[in-house]
Amino acid sequence: MIPAPRLYEAIEVLERLQLSGEELEELLNIGIVAPVAGGPNGEPRYSAETIDHLAAREQRTRLSDALWWDFELQQPAYMPPGAPWAPSVDLPFYPFDDKEQQSWTRRYYKLRWASAPGPYPYPDRLTRRRSRLEDKATKAFERKHGIKRERVHRSRDVDVQIRRTRVRIGRAKLRNLVWSKTMIRAAADLGISEFALRQLCKRHGIPLPTRGHFNHKDPKKRPPKP
Numbered sequence: 001m002i003p004a005p006r007l008y009e010a011i012e013v014l015e016r017l018q019l020s021g022e023e024l025e026e027l028l029n030i031g032i033v034a035p036v037a038g039g040p041n042g043e044p045r046y047s048a049e050t051i052d053h054l055a056a057r058e059q060r061t062r063l064s065d066a067l068w069w070d071f072e073l074q075q076p077a078y079m080p081p082g083a084p085w086a087p088s089v090d091l092p093f094y095p096f097d098d099k100e101q102q103s104w105t106r107r108y109y110k111l112r113w114a115s116a117p118g119p120y121p122y123p124d125r126l127t128r129r130r131s132r133l134e135d136k137a138t139k140a141f142e143r144k145h146g147i148k149r150e151r152v153h154r155s156r157d158v159d160v161q162i163r164r165t166r167v168r169i170g171r172a173k174l175r176n177l178v179w180s181k182t183m184i185r186a187a188a189d190l191g192i193s194e195f196a197l198r199q200l201c202k203r204h205g206i207p208l209p210t211r212g213h214f215n216h217k218d219p220k221k222r223p224p225k226p
Contacts, residue, residue: 005047005048005049005141005145006047006048006049007036007037007045007046007047007048008045008046008047008048008051009039009043009044009045009046010024010043010044010046012046012051013033013046013051016051016052016054016055017051017054017055017060017063018060019063023063023067026067027063027066027067028130029108029120029126029130030066030096030101030104030105030108031097031101031104031105031129031130031133032054032063032066032096032097032101033046033050033051033054034046034130034133034134034136034137035134035137035138036050036134036137036138036140036141036142037138037141044134047137047141058088058089059088059089061088061089062087062088062089062091062094062095063095064076065087065088065094065095066095066096066105069095069105069109071106071109104129108120108126169190171204171206174200174201174204174206175206175207177189177190178197178201178206178208178209179209181214182214183197183198183208
């Protein structure tokens with residue numbers, strides 16, 4: 001049996017990388033660090049292998065440089081002007097992992113500094129990015145260790161409120177219904193108004209036949225169901 005890969009909790013990450021909580025948050029915002037799993041209560045867990053790699057002295061220096069990076073000077077802002085400086089790790093986009101991360105951090109720092117001392121002005125954008133990075137890191141971690149996640153089958157049923165009672169009907173069934181008879185009759189079958197049925201189909205992206213569709217006596221002359 002293959003042993004489960006080791007995971008660190010946030011407190012262990014802080015200890016291994018010698019970071020404060022605020023510094024870890026910034027590295028999560030930049031995207032250099034990302035959780036790969038969740039604990040019993042949803043708390044983030046990090047790959048121990050990745051964190052141990054980042055705990056090396058030159059990597060910790062790189063993390064510090066990323067937190068203090070000045071894009072105008074192309075060196076950490078903590079360095080005195082004119083002082084000699086060299087990257088601690090040979091990376092094309094030092095101190096960032098790749099071009100995309102470097103580009104994002106440049107925009108992120110620019111907006112963060114412009115809005116200081118207030119919070120970052122686009123928290124929803126930051127949340128979406130962190131979510132994408134976490135998903136990407138999780139998938140890479142699972143592929144590397146052969147972890148297969150159970151697929152969650154999402155229901156495509158549609159909620160319909162009929163006479164104050166909420167009823168679930170399959171999306172395909174609803175689509176077949178509105179394409180099999182006039183909207184008035186289809187609505188009557190569900191016990192709702194024609195207007196309510198049209199709004200329901202619109203809300204769930206169900207295409208409707210055009211008016212007069214069922215006036216064609218020969219079904220073959222009717223426009224086909226999409």
